[in-house]
Amino acid sequence: MKRRTMLVGIVTMVASVFSAPAMAAFPEKPVTVICPWAPGGGTDVLLRALSKEAEKFLGQSINVVNQTGGAGAIGHNAIRAAKPDGYTVGMITFELNSLPPQGLVPFTWKDFDPMMRINSDPAALTVKKDAPYNTVRGFVDYAKAHPQEITIGNSAPGSVWHIAAGLVAEKTGIQIKHVPFDGAAPAVTSLVGGHLTGVAVSVAEVRGQVQAGNLKILGVMSADRDKIFPEVPTFKEQGVDVQFYTWRGLGLPKGVPPAVKAKLTDAFKKAMDTPSFKELAAKASLNLAYQDSAEFSKFLDQNYKDVEAVMKGLGLAKK
Amino acid sequence: MDFDFGLLYHSFGNVMLDWHVMLMIFIGVTGGITIGALPGLTATMGVALLVPFTFGRPPVESLGMLLGIYCGGMYGGSISAILIRTPGTPAAAATVLEGYPMGQRGEAGRALAMALFASFTGGMIGALIMTFLSPYVAGVALEFSYVEYFALALFGLSVIISISGTSIIKGVMAGLFGLLLSTIGMDPISGFPRFIYGQMDLMEGPAFIPTLIGLFAVAELFSNIEKMGVTEKIQAKIGQYLPSWADIKTSMPNILKSSLIGTTVGAIPGAGGDIAAFVSYAEAKRSSNHPEKFGTGLVEGVAATESANNACSGGAMIPLLSLGVPGDSVTAVLLGAFIVQGLQPGPLLYKEHMDVVYNVFAAMIVANVAMLIVGAVGVRFFARVIGMQKEILIPVIFILSLCGSYAMRQNVFDIYLTIGFGVVGYIMQRYHYPLSPILLALILGPMAEANLRRSMVVSGGDWHILFSRPIAVGLMILGVAFMVASVFNHKRIEKRLAEARLSGSEGTTE
Amino acid sequence: MKIADFIGGGSGIVLGTYVLYEGSKMPADHIMKIGPSYFPDALAIGLIFFSAILIIYAFLGRAKGESESISFKDKGIQRSLISLAAIFAYALLFNSLGYPLTTIMLVGGIMVLLGKRDPKQIAIVALATTFGVWAIFAKLLMLSMPMGILDGLM
Numbered sequence: 001m002k003r004r005t006m007l008v009g010i011v012t013m014v015a016s017v018f019s020a021p022a023m024a025a026f027p028e029k030p031v032t033v034i035c036p037w038a039p040g041g042g043t044d045v046l047l048r049a050l051s052k053e054a055e056k057f058l059g060q061s062i063n064v065v066n067q068t069g070g071a072g073a074i075g076h077n078a079i080r081a082a083k084p085d086g087y088t089v090g091m092i093t094f095e096l097n098s099l100p101p102q103g104l105v106p107f108t109w110k111d112f113d114p115m116m117r118i119n120s121d122p123a124a125l126t127v128k129k130d131a132p133y134n135t136v137r138g139f140v141d142y143a144k145a146h147p148q149e150i151t152i153g154n155s156a157p158g159s160v161w162h163i164a165a166g167l168v169a170e171k172t173g174i175q176i177k178h179v180p181f182d183g184a185a186p187a188v189t190s191l192v193g194g195h196l197t198g199v200a201v202s203v204a205e206v207r208g209q210v211q212a213g214n215l216k217i218l219g220v221m222s223a224d225r226d227k228i229f230p231e232v233p234t235f236k237e238q239g240v241d242v243q244f245y246t247w248r249g250l251g252l253p254k255g256v257p258p259a260v261k262a263k264l265t266d267a268f269k270k271a272m273d274t275p276s277f278k279e280l281a282a283k284a285s286l287n288l289a290y291q292d293s294a295e296f297s298k299f300l301d302q303n304y305k306d307v308e309a310v311m312k313g314l315g316l317a318k319k
Numbered sequence: 320m321d322f323d324f325g326l327l328y329h330s331f332g333n334v335m336l337d338w339h340v341m342l343m344i345f346i347g348v349t350g351g352i353t354i355g356a357l358p359g360l361t362a363t364m365g366v367a368l369l370v371p372f373t374f375g376r377p378p379v380e381s382l383g384m385l386l387g388i389y390c391g392g393m394y395g396g397s398i399s400a401i402l403i404r405t406p407g408t409p410a411a412a413a414t415v416l417e418g419y420p421m422g423q424r425g426e427a428g429r430a431l432a433m434a435l436f437a438s439f440t441g442g443m444i445g446a447l448i449m450t451f452l453s454p455y456v457a458g459v460a461l462e463f464s465y466v467e468y469f470a471l472a473l474f475g476l477s478v479i480i481s482i483s484g485t486s487i488i489k490g491v492m493a494g495l496f497g498l499l500l501s502t503i504g505m506d507p508i509s510g511f512p513r514f515i516y517g518q519m520d521l522m523e524g525p526a527f528i529p530t531l532i533g534l535f536a537v538a539e540l541f542s543n544i545e546k547m548g549v550t551e552k553i554q555a556k557i558g559q560y561l562p563s564w565a566d567i568k569t570s571m572p573n574i575l576k577s578s579l580i581g582t583t584v585g586a587i588p589g590a591g592g593d594i595a596a597f598v599s600y601a602e603a604k605r606s607s608n609h610p611e612k613f614g615t616g617l618v619e620g621v622a623a624t625e626s627a628n629n630a631c632s633g634g635a636m637i638p639l640l641s642l643g644v645p646g647d648s649v650t651a652v653l654l655g656a657f658i659v660q661g662l663q664p665g666p667l668l669y670k671e672h673m674d675v676v677y678n679v680f681a682a683m684i685v686a687n688v689a690m691l692i693v694g695a696v697g698v699r700f701f702a703r704v705i706g707m708q709k710e711i712l713i714p715v716i717f718i719l720s721l722c723g724s725y726a727m728r729q730n731v732f733d734i735y736l737t738i739g740f741g742v743v744g745y746i747m748q749r750y751h752y753p754l755s756p757i758l759l760a761l762i763l764g765p766m767a768e769a770n771l772r773r774s775m776v777v778s779g780g781d782w783h784i785l786f787s788r789p790i791a792v793g794l795m796i797l798g799v800a801f802m803v804a805s806v807f808n809h810k811r812i813e814k815r816l817a818e819a820r821l822s823g824s825e826g827t828t829e
Numbered sequence: 830m831k832i833a834d835f836i837g838g839g840s841g842i843v844l845g846t847y848v849l850y851e852g853s854k855m856p857a858d859h860i861m862k863i864g865p866s867y868f869p870d871a872l873a874i875g876l877i878f879f880s881a882i883l884i885i886y887a888f889l890g891r892a893k894g895e896s897e898s899i900s901f902k903d904k905g906i907q908r909s910l911i912s913l914a915a916i917f918a919y920a921l922l923f924n925s926l927g928y929p930l931t932t933i934m935l936v937g938g939i940m941v942l943l944g945k946r947d948p949k950q951i952a953i954v955a956l957a958t959t960f961g962v963w964a965i966f967a968k969l970l971m972l973s974m975p976m977g978i979l980d981g982l983m
Contacts, residue, residue, distance in 0.1 A: 032973065040367030040652030045659060048371040063973050064371075067729050070522030071505065074730065077519060104505075104512065105519065151777050157510030179465075179776050180508055182769065185651070189588055189644045195464035195777075208643040212666035276375070283661045316510065350969075357965070368970045488883050492841055495876040499848060499869060506865040511855060513865055514848075537916075544912050545905035547943055714939035715958050717916060718932055722962055725923070726972045734920040742913065750833045768868040775863055 026086060026260050027060040033250075034082070034090040036075020038068045042204075042284065043248060047091045049280045050118070053271035058264070071095060071156065073105045080111050084253045086260035089115070089268075092251040094160045097300065101308040102158055103318030109300045113256060115265055117249040117291035117299065118272065119281065122222030123164035124232070126206045126215050127198040128191065136219040136238040139198075143174035150176045153187030153199040158316050160246040161187075163307060164221060165200035166314040168235075171242050191215065202246060203228060204285040221245075228285055247289075247303070249296055265293065322451060323677070330677040333379055334685050343380045344682065347387020348689045352697065354388065355395020358532050358716075359723015361408040362392025363648040370656045378660045378675060383682045385656055389649050390686045393592060393629045394438040394694060397621070401430045402704050403716055405536035409527065410592030410628035412758050413600045415535065416482065417613070417620030424616055428559045428702040429566070433618050434625045435694040436562045437574050441626030442687040444578035445585065445633020449640075450680040454669075456634075457641035460588050462790055465773035468589065470791035472767035474798035475594050475759065480805035481601035484614060484753040487809055493752045497760025498767075500525055507769035508776065520732040525740075527761060529724035529733040533740025534754050536720040540713055541745040547709060560698045570622035573603045581627035585634020591647030592628035593762050597755075599627035605804055611812040611819075633683065639664050640676055834887035841880030848873035911942055927977015932959040 033051055037043040044066060051062040067075040072095035079090030092112060099105045125136060133139045143150045154162040157180040169176045176197075181187040184201040191199050192214050199206065203226050209215045210229070219235045220226050221244040235242045250268060252261060271277055272290060281288050291299060311317040334340050347369075354365035365388045373381030396411030401418035414434065421430035448456065463471070476494065483490020503514045504524030515521040577599035584595035603623035604613045613620055635646030636653075643665025645651035657664050662675055669676060704712070724737040744754055771785075778784035786792055848869050858864030900906060919935045936955040945951055966972045 038367070039364065040370060040655050042655065044367070045370065045655050049374060049659075052371065052374065063971060065729050065973055069526065069728050069730065070519045073519045073522055074728070102510065104522065148779065157505070157508060177776050177779070179773055180510075181773075182507065182765075185645065185654075186589060189460065189642070190464060192642070192644075193461035193464060208663040208665040208667065211663070212643070214666070280374075280659060284658050353965075354970075360970070365970075368972070488879055488886070489837075492837075492876060492879050492883065495872050495879065496841075496844075498872045499844070499876065502869045502872070509856070509858065509865050511865040513855065513869065514851060541909045541912065544943065545903075545909045547905065547908065710940055710943040710945045711954050713943060714936040714954070717912075717939060718936060718958055718962055721916060721919060722928075722932075722966060722974070725974075726966055726970075729972065731920060731923050734923060735917075738913070738916055738920060745909075750837055752837070771868070772863060780863070 026263055027058060029087065030061045030063055031058065031086070031264075032063050032065055032088050034075055034079050034088065035064055035066045036068060036072040036079075036091065036093065036095075037066070039066050042286075043091060043093060046118070046248065046281070046284070046286065049277055050268065050271050053274045053277050054267045057267035057270045071099065071104075071158075073099055076112075077105065077107065079251060080107055080253055082253045084113075084255035086252070086256050086264060088253065089264060090251050090253075091248060093248050094246040096251075097304045097307045098158055098160065098163065098311065100304075101311045101317040109304060111254065113252040113254050113261070113293075114296040114300055115250040115252055115261065115293055116268060117247055117289060117296045119286045120245045120247040120289040121202040121204060121287050122220050122226070123161060123200050123244045123246070124203050124206065124220040124226070125168065125198055125200055125218045125235075126188075126191070126210065127218060128194060129214055129216050131197075131216070134216070134218070135233075136235055136240055139218055140172045140174055140240070143172075143176065147175045150174065150197045151179050152176045153179045153181055153190055153196045153201075155184040155187060155201060156180055156182065158311070160244075161199070161201045162316075163310050163314065164242075164244040166316075167242055167244055167310050168200065168221075168240070170310070170313055171240055188215075207285050227287070247299075249291075261293075323673070326673065326677045327450070327680060330674070330681040331685075333678055334383065334681045337379070340379050340383045340682070341685075343384040344387040344686050344689050345693065347384035348391040348686060348693050351388035351391025351393075352395035352398070352690070352693060353391075355392035355411075356398040356407045356701070357723060358399055358403075358405045358407055358536050358720050359528055359726060361528065362389055362396070362410075363408075363652060364727065365392050366649050366656075367652045370652065370659070373656060374659060378662065379678050379682065381656065381660065382653075382675075382679055383686070385653060386679070386682050387686045387689060389632055389653070390438075390442055390629065390683070390690045391693070392649075393442070393632055394435060394625070394690055396628075397434040397438070397625050398431065398701050401427055401434065401621070402701065403536065403712075404539045405716075405720070406531060408592075409531060409758070409762070410596055410631070411624070412531065412535075412593055412755060413482075413596035413624040414621055414628075416600060416755060417617050417624070420614070420616030421618070421621065422705055426559075426616070427705045428698065429562070429618065430616075430621050431698045431701055432560055432562045433566055433570065433621050435691065435698060436567065437570065437577075437622040437625040438629040438694070439687055439691040440574050441578040441581055442629035442632060442690065443684070444575075444626075445582045445630035446680070446683040446687055447633070448582045448630075449633040449636050449683065453637045453641050456582075456586050456637050459583075459586050460638040460642055460644055460646070463587055464788070465770040465777065466785060466788050466791045467794065468766055469770035469774060469785065470794035470798070471587070471590060472763045472770065474794045474801070475590075475598065475763045476767065477798040477802040477805070478597050478601040479756040479759060480802055480809065481604050482597065482753060482755045482759070483809070485751055487806065489752045490756050493747065493754065494756035494760045497757035498764040500530070500757070501761050501764030502768065507765060508772040518732075520730065524765075525736055525761075526724075526728060526733050528727045529737040530740050530761060531758060532720045532724050533737040534744035534757060536716060537737055537741025538744030538748055538754070540717060540720070541741060542748065543709065543713055560702065561695070566618050566622075570619040573599075573619045573623040574626040576602065576606075577623045577627040578630040581630030582634035582637075584627075585631035585646050586637045588638055588644050588646050589766065591635065591649075592631040593758075595627040595631045595634075596624040597759050599623045601801070601805070605801070605808060610808055611815045629687075636679070636683065640668060640679065641666065643668075831887050831890070834883050838880040838882075838884035838887070841876050841883070845873040845877035845880065848876075908942060912939060915939060915942070923977075924975050925977055927979050928963065928974035929959055929979055930977060932962070 082088035100108045152165040184205040354360045396408030399407040400411040400414040404419045406412040479494040581595040635650045638644040639650040852866035852870045855866035
């Protein structure tokens with residue numbers, strides 16, 4: 001292990017020596033970060049806050065550019081197609097793994113150089129406060145007794161929360177009607193108004209309404225309990241082995257010199273560790289889950305396989 | 320919930336006695352008016368892009384600035400609508416109908432002054448309703464399920480007939496064309512890509528802002544270039560930069576009615592200023608005793624649309640504050656800004672941060688006053704734009720339009736889209752196909768389709784669900800009634816126009 | 830106006846028919862009965878219907894209003910077409926040449942097209958517009974504009 005680390009170190013050193021003349025002072029001009037989602041959204045706010053912190057460590061200004069559209073496809077494609085000189089970084093999100101199985105985009109995560117994972121948030125099953133069940137088991141029993149009535153809202157067809165709900169249905173053998181909305185917020189509103197049975201979105205999306213006493217969370221689809229609602233058991237604890245997360249991370253186009261990548265990684269990692277960024281993430285109830293490039297790649301590989309399998313089961317994948 | 324006047328008084332103190340906060344509100348309003356007036360840059364985008372500046376600032380300051388942008392942007396949209404026939408924001412699309420003919424007649428100052436006055440009054444009424452009635456109005460938002468939204472979309476579409484211009488057939492054709500455009504892209508329920516020809520850029524359909532700029536601004540530029548030298552330069556009639564008492568008197572009933580429509584539409588999540596303005600316009604035309612003059616530059620038309628879209632801001636804040644549910648696209652971004660401040664809008668905010676809620680009330684009211692002041696100073700400068708040399712004005716508007724459509728998604732594809740719709744708009748306009756129905760259809764099409772199909776998912780394909788809910792049935796009946804009334808109204812208008820034509824040599828409609 | 834209405838109605842029918850054809854290739858939905866093609870199909874039928882009425886009215890001589898025909902010999906139309914070509918070229922070169930150069934060229938070009946001949950005035954307006962719009966977009970709103978071949982100079 002140690003030798004391997006040393007080897008990697010030497011290789012990096014050699015590489016940096018060779019690329020030194022050109023890259024002597026990376027970054028010598030402002031760095032652009034592509035956000036595939038609209039300004040003002042959760043991803044955008046997170047990325048802008050992170051970039052603002054990272055500027056200090058990078059010693060250059062960082063411009064966030066929103067290249068939106070195509071359910072994230074356009075922004076991801078722009079990241080992939082950017083010049084691999086390190087001056088273009090991109091936010092990559094879960095959709096990178098859910099668009100390819102639908103046959104909607106000509107790329108997969110393998111066309112990117114994953115830099116680091118930033119956060120990973122589990123799905124949760126949330127229902128009206130006055131629903132006649134309090135556990136996932138109770139919900140499943142109810143659903144089995146009322147097979148035509150269960151409607152679960154999600155944020156878009158083929159979206160992360162659609163897949164999460166599909167996964168629950170598959171594992172428990174219940175029948176549900178998936179109702180896609182234009183984003184998670186309208187789905188949650190519709191649930192509060194009593195027009196749906198439940199939603200399978202993240203804890204962050206339902207936090208306000210749960211704390212206000214309008215909704216209750218039956219279970220979270222993660223390995224550990226949620227930090228804000230530690231009293232809510234996980235699905236696994238309740239005997240349903242489902243884990244499902246959305247994630248966000250930073251990615252580079254393929255072919256960025258290792259030394260440059262290291263510099264960027266270093267700056268963004270340090271930014272992630274600043275108290276002000278951590279505070280912002282906590283306020284937005286985001287679950288920070290850093291992974292370095294190698295771990296992140298492994299994670300993406302597994303995640304891609306999982307997502308593809310579920311989407312095939314749901315009939316969402318292109319045949 | 321009892322209203323706490325003491326706290327409101329105290330909150331006004333917080334806002335008005337702190338020069339930091341006042342400065343931020345004035346900066347926000349000025350920036351908002353500028354952003355709103357520039358084609359392609361909307362109030363939503365302005366708020367979204369400036370949210371990062373508020374990181375680490377105290378809540379009153381940052382919310383004050385963002386609310387300032389919100390109010391200013393809503394008014395700013397009318398400036399370019401009146402001067403260059405380009406709604407600066409989608410919410411000002413209906414203002415083009417009366418505002419632009421006024422400007423062309425040399426009455427830009429009068430139109431701008433009325434737009435400002437109506438924006439202020441509407442904004443104020445919306446803000447006051449928000450301040451005093453929030454907890455009572457908020458429940459409306461929760462009553463709206465997919466069925467009601469579908470009915471609301473149908474109701475909105477009934478407006479198309481009122482904005483059809485000379486020919487209902489052509490108006491309906493334009494509306495259907497717009498609805499068809501709105502089906503381009505991924506189907507909202509199954510995700511199936513429709514009419515995209517493998518183009519990633521079309522996956523979410525033609526982007527709204529570039530389409531808007533193309534149909535209105537670029538089409539108008541083409542026709543300006545064509546007519547250069549043929550038409551005379553517009554001479555501004557004696558500068559009028561404040562609304563006259565007579566104008567206020569004729570417009571007041573419309574302003575009040577439109578403000579109520581605007582606030583109500585605003586309070587319904589997912590329906591914003593654009594819909595409110597069109598509905599108010601149609602209502603103003605329907606209830607007018609000289610409907611045949613609509614479309615020729617009527618000051619009360621400008622008053623109706625502008626009061627509606629500004630009242631909408633106050634309305635949209637209601638569900639945001641009391642339920643945590645944004646009422647329109649701007650408040651959706653504001654929700655993020657609240658969360659960054661560690662504030663979760665919704666019932667909890669009322670329980671734990673009553674002071675913040677009241678500060679927002681106070682800031683919103685102050686922002687409207689600030690908008691009136693900044694706007695009143697600005698009107699005389701804006702009005703001059705129209706008298707500028709066309710040889711300079713045209714290339715500048717070209718650049719603003721093309722870059723504005725690029726900036727939204729930073730995508731050159733959108734520039735091509737703008738140019739394409741510019742050609743389409745030019746041809747349609749030449750052959751008397753009205754353009755506004757396309758816009759209305761683009762706004763309401765996705766709402767109608769997605770919610771109809773959502774209802775069908777829930778009911779398992781049973782159409783009875785559409786008639787199972789009272790509000791929905793009410794809206795549908797209202798829509799049909801509106802449509803029938805508009806058709807009759809149109810017949811009346813045609814008759815009067817024909818009479819006017821027969822009655823003499825000076826038989827114009829002005 | 831009559832001929833224009835024939836063409837307008839005709840295009841409506843062609844567009845509607847095309848949508849119906851495309852719609853027939855979309856997948857059906859068995860659960861909720863109405864699939865992706867439902868809405869476009871319904872609209873297409875409506876469009877065909879109203880287009881047909883427009884044509885029938887034109888036949889019966891009830892077409893409304895007068896309109897000018899488009900003639901390519903008209904000076905004004907020619908100017909419009911040149912401006913169309915110019916903005917198309919603008920979009921084409923926007924990324925590669927970059928915002929500053931293309932914008933200066935477009936502003937200058939349109940001014941010349943519209944009859945301005947004073948080089949000093951053209952230069953001032955072109956530069957001022959380019960800089961002003963850039964200042965608002967890139968500096969105030971942080972929306973970056975492509976610099977193209979000037980990239981290295983920034």
